[in-house]
Amino acid sequence: MNDIRGGRRTSPAEPSAVSAGARSAASSAVSSGAPAGGPSGVLTRRASTPDATVAYGDLPDQVADLRFPRNGASAAAPLVVIVHGGFWRARYDRAHTGPMADDLAARGFATAAVEYRRVGQDGGGWPGTFDDVARAVDAVPALAAGVVPGGIGDVVLLGHSAGGHLALWAASRARLPACAPWRLPAAPPLRGVLALAPVAALELASRQGLSDGAADDLLGGPAGDLPERAALADPLALLPSSIPSVLVHGTADEDVPVEQSRRYADAARAAGDACTRIELPGTGHLALIDPLSGAWPTVLDALTGLLGR
Secondary structure, X not given: OOEEEOOEEEOOOOOOOEEOHHHHHHHHHHOOOOOOOOOOOOOOOOOOOOOEXXXXXXXOOOEEEXXXXXXXXXXXXXXXXXXXXXXXXXXXXXXXXXXXXXHHHHOOOEEEEEOOOOEOOOXXXXXXXXXXXXXXXXXXXXXXXXXXXXXXXXXXXXXXXHHHHHHHHHHOHHHOOXXXXXXXXXXXXXXXXXXXXXXXXXXXXXXXXXXXXXXXXXHOOOHHHOHHHHHHHOHHHOOXXXXXXXXXXXXXXXXXXXXXXXXXXXXXXXXXXXXXXXXXXXXXXXXXXXXXXXXXXXXXHHHHHHOOO
């Protein structure tokens, strides 16, 4: 996948970054919502009731909320499997992805917002969070295909923040050693991964102490003290994934530094993956999942680009 910088296509030999200043400014002009870099009420904004909820396991958090495409098309719709963020902690759940899922459904996508056990819950953290996400990514598309009117087409995995980490990780499981319970024999059948402000380099996140040691809480201790776990859990250690990816990150993100996406994208490209990095100047952490923000059109561009639309 080529990069786009300043409105022109660049060759794969050029740095894998997208400077989206002009496009972000244009998006802001047509958006009536919050500014891309400003505070967002998306975490508490109400959304529609899901059209269906499917269970990929027996536990209460092993579910996914489905929203059907609203455009009335009878053909199979692309499915966006959404992995929510919140630094892997129990107090954040899939509910805050509702506005994003509603907007995507209105544009003709089917969406599946997956839940998973998180740090602070029984079975959450290591290894339960990884158990659930692996199982969800493998099972939810088939479950959705049996429920969404017209069925589903290509599948894109979308993750935000800690969910971006989990999405990139889930796409890379063919790179896990044979002893790992989540290993796949081949790359999963995904059209691509869209990672929004992802914690893409877990060992780096541990060293950075993001969100008061959230990565350490996930792993059960500092990554440097648990190298075996870090090697299995860090997407940066599982390249190439062989799945196209687009990473979108705001330069004003105070929760997950843009260095996270820069580090991953550079390594992914060096390993031979088709990976594009889009940086949005002045954009913060939550704008990327807020359909009312000036950043949202860039997210939509990245999604449709992965789908070849």
